[in-house]
Amino acid sequence: MVKNVVFETAIPDHDPGLYTTHGKFEPVDGWESFGPESRSQYDRDGFLVVRSAIPGEMITKALAELQTMCRADDPDCVNVAYEGPMRARIEGLLGTAVENADAEQLSAAIRAIPAEERAGFVRKFMGFTRTHKPLAVVANYRPLRNAIETLAGEPTRVFQAMALVKPPFGREKPWHQDHAYFDLPIESRICGVWIALGKVTPENGAMFMLRGGHTGGPIVHFKRRDWQICDTELAGKRPVALPMEPGDLVIFDAKIPHGTPKNTTNEQRWALQFHYVPRSVEKVAREQRLAIFGEDGKDVSC
Numbered sequence: 001m002v003k004n005v006v007f008e009t010a011i012p013d014h015d016p017g018l019y020t021t022h023g024k025f026e027p028v029d030g031w032e033s034f035g036p037e038s039r040s041q042y043d044r045d046g047f048l049v050v051r052s053a054i055p056g057e058m059i060t061k062a063l064a065e066l067q068t069m070c071r072a073d074d075p076d077c078v079n080v081a082y083e084g085p086m087r088a089r090i091e092g093l094l095g096t097a098v099e100n101a102d103a104e105q106l107s108a109a110i111r112a113i114p115a116e117e118r119a120g121f122v123r124k125f126m127g128f129t130r131t132h133k134p135l136a137v138v139a140n141y142r143p144l145r146n147a148i149e150t151l152a153g154e155p156t157r158v159f160q161a162m163a164l165v166k167p168p169f170g171r172e173k174p175w176h177q178d179h180a181y182f183d184l185p186i187e188s189r190i191c192g193v194w195i196a197l198g199k200v201t202p203e204n205g206a207m208f209m210l211r212g213g214h215t216g217g218p219i220v221h222f223k224r225r226d227w228q229i230c231d232t233e234l235a236g237k238r239p240v241a242l243p244m245e246p247g248d249l250v251i252f253d254a255k256i257p258h259g260t261p262k263n264t265t266n267e268q269r270w271a272l273q274f275h276y277v278p279r280s281v282e283k284v285a286r287e288q289r290l291a292i293f294g295e296d297g298k299d300v301s302c
């Protein structure tokens, strides 16, 4: 059963200049090429792209599972988020704002939308490793877990699981640091992993990273198009786009600034994202996180 359904509100389009690519990055060609220099590269750049990291059969099964979840009446996960147009569609059926409807009315309205149409609005699923084995096996793929343990410097656990489906013409995920979303000690070495399940290009919403940006420490986040870094922070910076083939992935430090542009194509962009945290790390209070990443009490504006 889905515990939480989010109907996002539409956000304004971003300045295309926020996602221009500069320079090249050096990918690791398969796990056999992952070595001590990979850790130095990760520490220096804040990210590491690994080509052909997940076997093709695992990718095919994961993608099929996700496509089924997108069409299901009940995707059987903790959280599903639909993009802005779904809210408009549902409110048209309800004749009122989604906030005025109860769970039963919402569920009936969701089911009244043809599955194929509904699938085209899904942006994100969260919390599915207990219920969707073909996705859990990717998170636990041994060579990936070993690499994460090397980069984190100690054994880790999966802390968060997401499937990120950027729908046709789907919205930007503005620049941010993932650590700003986590109630975890600021010094902990959290690794994010973003895995391409289909071809990923700058046009359909590739990851853009600010190489080395993790070394600058936490940046204040503002509620604008999302909980994000101010666009002006990007002025004069040189982001790099990470195009990928299915089965490629990027491991990244949770403090590296990154974002994905709007999908300007009429096809979905399919990805999985997991975060791994050292087993020794324990949660901190939300206030502690907001004192670092929030704008309150700081003389900052955006």
Ligand SMILES: O=C(O)CCC(=O)C(=O)O
Pocket (backbone or CB within 6 Å): 164, 166, 173, 178, 205, 258, 259, 260, 271, 273
């Ligand atoms: O996949 C995307 O479009 C954005 C992923 C991301 O950076 C995030 O959800 O933190």
